[in-house]
Amino acid sequence: MPENREVIDNPRSDRVRRVNDLADRRQRQRHGRFLIEGPQCAREAVACRPDALMDLYIEVGPGDGLQPVSPAVAAIRDQARSQAPGVYVHYVTSRVMQAISKNAQGIVGVGSLEAMRDDLDALAADWGEGAEAAADDNETLIAALWQVRDPGNAxxxxxxxxxxxxxxxxxxxECVDPFNPKVLRATAGSIFHIPVLPVSTDEFFVRCRGWELPVLAADIYGAHGRQPQALPDFLARSPSGAAGRAVLFGNEARGLPEEVLARVDAIVSIPIYGRAESLNLATSAAVMLYALAMSSRLERM
Amino acid sequence: MPENREVIDNPRSDRVRRVNDLADRRQRQRHGRFLIEGPQCAREAVACRPDALMDLYIEVGPGDGLQPVSPAVAAIRDQARSQAPGVYVHYVTSRVMQAISKNAQGIVGVGSLEAMRDDLDALAADWGEGAEAAADDNETLIAALWQVRDPGNAxxxxxxxxxxxxxxxxxxxECVDPFNPKVLRATAGSIFHIPVLPVSTDEFFVRCRGWELPVLAADIYGAHGRQPQALPDFLARSPSGAAGRAVLFGNEARGLPEEVLARVDAIVSIPIYGRAESLNLATSAAVMLYALAMSSRLERM
Incomplete structure (x- = not known):
C-alpha cells in the first residue's frame, strides 16, 4: 500500500479542494470519482470493494507522528494495509479534514465510479450463479426505487x-445519484455490498420480464379500479416457493403514477393498524422487504 | 374559538419569545407547555387532542387580511374553528414565524403538558376497555424504549x-423528552394518537407483570449464556392467540445491558440476510412491531 508519510496541513491545497469538490455531482462525473465519508462507509469499502477504493485520507493528531485520531480509524488503515494494497494513504491535519468533509469522523476515502459501474447483464449473470448456490437458501429479491429524490430515504x-x-x-x-455523499452515508456502507444501478422505467419492466421476476408495487392507493392487497393477505395467499420478486417503491411524496402501476403484477400496501397517516418510505421499504424475505424463508423451512 | 384578528408583527415581543423558548426543556417544564411545529403535527393535535391544544399561531401573507400562507394551513385553522372551540388563534407575519420556529411551514401550536399527562393506571384501564372491544380484532402490543436519547429515532x-x-x-x-420538538416532529403527529409515558426500569417490569404482558427484548447480541431467537423462528414457534406483548428496544448505540436482558421473557433479533452490519433503531422497531402485529392478526384469521 503506497503511503505518503508527509502530513498534509494546507486546507487550501489543490488536492484538498479536489476531494472536497466530489460532493458536487458534476465534479464527480468530470473526475470519475466519489467521496466516501466516515469510518462505517470507509470500513466497508476497504473490506468489500478494495478494487473501487483509490485513496484514504486519515486524520492524525497534532505532533504525534502518524497516529490516527481514533482506534476505529487506525483499524481501517491497518486493514487497508493488508487487504487493499492498491489504495494510496494520505495523512491530514484536523483543519484539512474539516476542509474536506464535515462528516469525516477522522477518515474519508475516494472511490472510482468506473470500478463501481455494474451493468444489467452482469447483474443477471450474478443471479445465475447465486440461484444455483442458493437454491435451498434464498430467492431472488430486488428492491427498486422509482424517482426517489431524497438522499436519506434512498x-x-x-x-x-x-x-x-x-x-x-x-x-x-431519474432517482437521486447514489454517489451523492448523503445517500452514501445513509447506506451505512451497503452500497459496497450489493449492486446499485440506474435504469429507465421501460428497461426495468423489460428486464424483470426477461428475468421472470414478477413486479410487486408497494403503494397504498392502488390504481384506477385496482385496490392494493394488504401485505399480510398477500403473504398468506402467496404460493410457497414463489420464484422471487422485484419490489418497486414510489417517490417519497407522490408514490407511483397510474401508468407505472398499470405495468406491475401486484399492488401491495402495508396496513396501518393505528391512527398514523402513513409510514415514511425507508420504514415502509424495510417492513415490506423483511416481510417478503422472512416469509419466503419460513415457507421453505 | 377565540381569535385575535390583529396580526402579530413584532418578532421581539414577549409572546413570541415565550413560544420560541418552548424548544428548551426547562422552559417547557417551567411553563407547562410544549411546541407543536408544522402542519402534520398541528393537524393531528386539532383532530385528536383538541383538549391539549391551547394556541395556534398561523402565518399570513403580507397585506391580504387573514389569509393563511397555504391551503393546508387554512384547512387546519378551519378544522380548529369547528372542532377545537377552546383553542386561541393568533395570526403572525413571516418574520414572526421565523422567530418562533424554523420548522413551522406556516403553523405552530402550543400544547398543555398537563393535559397530555397520562398515568400508568389510566393506561391499564384503557386496555381493559380496548381488550373487550377488540377481543377479535387486535391484541395488546406495547412498544418500550430503554434509554433512547436520539430524538429522531425516538x-x-x-x-x-x-x-x-x-x-x-x-x-x-431516562429517554429523551417526548415533547422535545425534534421528537414531536419525528412522530408525525403520532404522539397525539397513543399515550407516550415515562417509566423507570423497575416499574416497567412490575407493571408488565401486573398486566400479564410478556416482555420481549429486541436485541442482536443476547445475554450471557442466552442467544437471541431469530424473529421468523420466534414467530413460527409462538402459540397462536398469544396474549399480547411488550417489546423493549435498547439504546441506539449500546443496546440493552445484561441486567435488563436478565429480566425479559424472550430475546429476539432481526436476522441480517445480507452483509449490512445492522439496521438502525427506528427501522428495527418498525420491522419487529409489524412482524408481530401482522403475525398475530394472521393467526386469528
Missing part, C-alpha cells in the same frame, strides 16, 4: 435492501 | 408503534 432503502438479503437495488427513472 | 419509533397498532409507547429509564 440510502436507507439501499441499507434495508442489503439487510433483507436483496441481490440488488435498482434506481428507476 | 419519534420514528413512536410513529411506527402507532402505525403497527400499539396501544402505547413507554419511555423507560
Amino acid at each position: 440510502g436507507a432503502v439501499i441499507r434495508a435492501a442489503d439487510a433483507a438479503g436483496c441481490q440488488a437495488a435498482l434506481l428507476v427513472d | 419519534g420514528a419509533v413512536i410513529r411506527a408503534a402507532d402505525a403497527a397498532g400499539c396501544q402505547a409507547a413507554l419511555l423507560v429509564d
